[in-house]
Amino acid sequence: MDLHLDAVFIIYRTRTFKTWPVLNHNGKVSALGQHCSPLVFPTEWLTVINSNVREYCLIVEGAYLSESEAEHALRDPFIEDWVEQTGRFRIHNMDEIQITPGVTLGSLGVFMLEDRVFEIASNDPDHPLTEHKAKGVADALRRQDMFDEIKVEPRSQDAV
Incomplete structure (x- = not known):
């Protein structure tokens, strides 16, 4: 055949x-x-492949006055779900809690852009948020209803 x-x-x-x-x-x-x-494959090829991937981020608005408050708003619902499923939570579990396929809770960072406006992006330069992953994270955040507005945008090159 x-x-x-x-x-x-x-x-x-x-x-x-x-x-x-x-x-x-x-x-x-x-x-x-x-x-x-x-x-x-030579590791240089992987670097070239990764450098050609366009990185995306989420721009979110909410009634949070600091990065710390916004970070808690991002993480708390997912941690609560994890505790309901497993019965306990330890800080190293942050890298096990999947928000969407390929994105863990520990890999995301929150950065304040202006009052009540925050950027959520990948902390790991080797695993940037692709458009598909960013949309998956946005859908998960909308289900949690912790932010008033959620947009997916290409991340500016200055932020990288």
């Missing part, structure tokens, strides 16, 4: 099964090759 093959499938197959796909003259997989070493 022949399967059509594209570049993503080659990388996936090579990483997972450590074998080279063998292509027939039609560009379809006819057999798998002999066992080979795993596919390795």
Whole structure:
């Protein structure tokens, strides 16, 4: 049985099964090759890939007078849910509480922009908020109803 093959499938197959796909003259997989070493990417490639990702943030408005109050408003509902599910909370659990797939509570920081207006963004430069992740966080925050207004915007380059 022949399967059509594209570049993503080659990388996936090579990483997972450590074998080279063998292509027939039609560009379809006819057999798998002999066992080979795993596919390795230089770390410089990952840096280039990460630097090309556009970082997003959330701009939120609420009746909070400081970054600390806004941070508590961000975290408290998720911590309460965690305690209901697990029965306890420890500070190291911040990196285990997922707000949306790929975003943990501990990876987010709150920065005051002006009175009652805050930016919520990733603290980890290696894992910036993509547009998809930022929208997921925004949806989760809307469900918690702790902020009056929530917008997803590209993060300015000065903030990075």
